[in-house]
Amino acid sequence: MSLMDKPKTDFYKEYVSIKDFLFYVAFTQKETVSDVASWLLYNAFSKDITSYEIDRHYRVFKGKIKSGADKNIERFFEQITFDGYHAYHAYVCFIRDKEDGIDSSHWKDSFINEDYYKLVYSNFYLNKAELYELDYIKGLNLNFDQASDYIYHTYSCDGIDATVKPEGVSSGTGWHPITLQQKKINLAKERDKDVPQPKLSLETLNKAIDLIASMPNEIPQKEALTKTINEEVSSRSQDKKLIAMLAILLAQKSNVFQVGNRPNATQINEAIVNLAQQELQVIDDDMFGLKGNTAKISNAIKEYSHIIKNKLKDEL
Numbered sequence: 001m002s003l004m005d006k007p008k009t010d011f012y013k014e015y016v017s018i019k020d021f022l023f024y025v026a027f028t029q030k031e032t033v034s035d036v037a038s039w040l041l042y043n044a045f046s047k048d049i050t051s052y053e054i055d056r057h058y059r060v061f062k063g064k065i066k067s068g069a070d071k072n073i074e075r076f077f078e079q080i081t082f083d084g085y086h087a088y089h090a091y092v093c094f095i096r097d098k099e100d101g102i103d104s105s106h107w108k109d110s111f112i113n114e115d116y117y118k119l120v121y122s123n124f125y126l127n128k129a130e131l132y133e134l135d136y137i138k139g140l141n142l143n144f145d146q147a148s149d150y151i152y153h154t155y156s157c158d159g160i161d162a163t164v165k166p167e168g169v170s171s172g173t174g175w176h177p178i179t180l181q182q183k184k185i186n187l188a189k190e191r192d193k194d195v196p197q198p199k200l201s202l203e204t205l206n207k208a209i210d211l212i213a214s215m216p217n218e219i220p221q222k223e224a225l226t227k228t229i230n231e232e233v234s235s236r237s238q239d240k241k242l243i244a245m246l247a248i249l250l251a252q253k254s255n256v257f258q259v260g261n262r263p264n265a266t267q268i269n270e271a272i273v274n275l276a277q278q279e280l281q282v283i284d285d286d287m288f289g290l291k292g293n294t295a296k297i298s299n300a301i302k303e304y305s306h307i308i309k310n311k312l313k314d315e316l
Helices: 006-015 018-029 033-042 071-083 085-098 106-108 128-132 144-147 180-194 202-213 235-253 265-279 294-312
Strands: 015-017 052-053 061-063 124-125 152-154 160-164 173-176
Touching: 006 015, 015 018, 015 144, 018 033, 018 071, 018 124, 018 144, 018 152, 033 071, 052 071, 052 265, 061 071, 071 085, 085 152, 085 173, 124 128, 124 235, 128 144, 128 152, 144 152, 160 294, 202 235, 235 265, 265 294
Parallel strands: 152 173
Antiparallel strands: 015 124, 052 061, 052 124, 152 160
16 A cells, blocks of 8 residues: 555545536436536535635645635536537547547537637545535435446536446446437347347238227328218228238237337338348338338327227327
8 A cells, every 4th residue: 555545435435526416417417517516506506515626635725715605616517518518628638639639520520610719627526525515415315425436428418327337346337328218228229239129920911900900990080081981981091090900019019019008110121121031031022112211100009090099099
């Protein structure tokens, strides 16, 4: 154990970095970083709390106070509440790479205009004991000893998620030019690749036809066109009804063909194409009309969902 191990350990027991603090609150409260900073400023955080800076010898110094407010907090929060921490971080990286002579153009798409920002000091710390004394912080029921246990990931929506740091990793932050929602969609797509796709069969098609045949002819009312219940159903309406019933039947058979509580038009269209190309070995010239039908399937489901909602609502 070296002589400086104790000063370093003691420091991190008492203090939390401003970024770990903000990210931890945003992550646990499911808020954006900029909203956390705005909420703190609303509660006069910069007047209630003092920032602390350290040198390489782990000597601690108080941040500058002006007009009763901590300037480190005021200046940093002003930057990250303008268009979010995610955008400000992109600006900082843009300036860094630019000054180092590295191509920095890829950062520019992630912030509005470099003239709107300025570099401010952000490597300061907060005293944990002082944080716990604030009623609005105390109400969050957070343990700031855990704030440094994570690798935080920031997204273009200014949202945060986090992963526990592997053993031996002291720090790390991920920056992603997508939203958290897009990340979830991407993960779902990756999971779906490993899920075997159910195959359409003649038995399934026959069941669908039997189900349709057992149902009364009904046409949803249109604003621009009224039809009576006994009027002959057009060929196109029958096709849409058939598509809707097939989609419902497939959704009943497998969760892969469901999204929420309705049929998944995208997965159904992919299964049809796979059936034609892989199982039935339909030649390319005869594939016309079998690809790109996601919108048609989706519209058919919407138009005819009223027919089967009472009968199938407990099954989907």
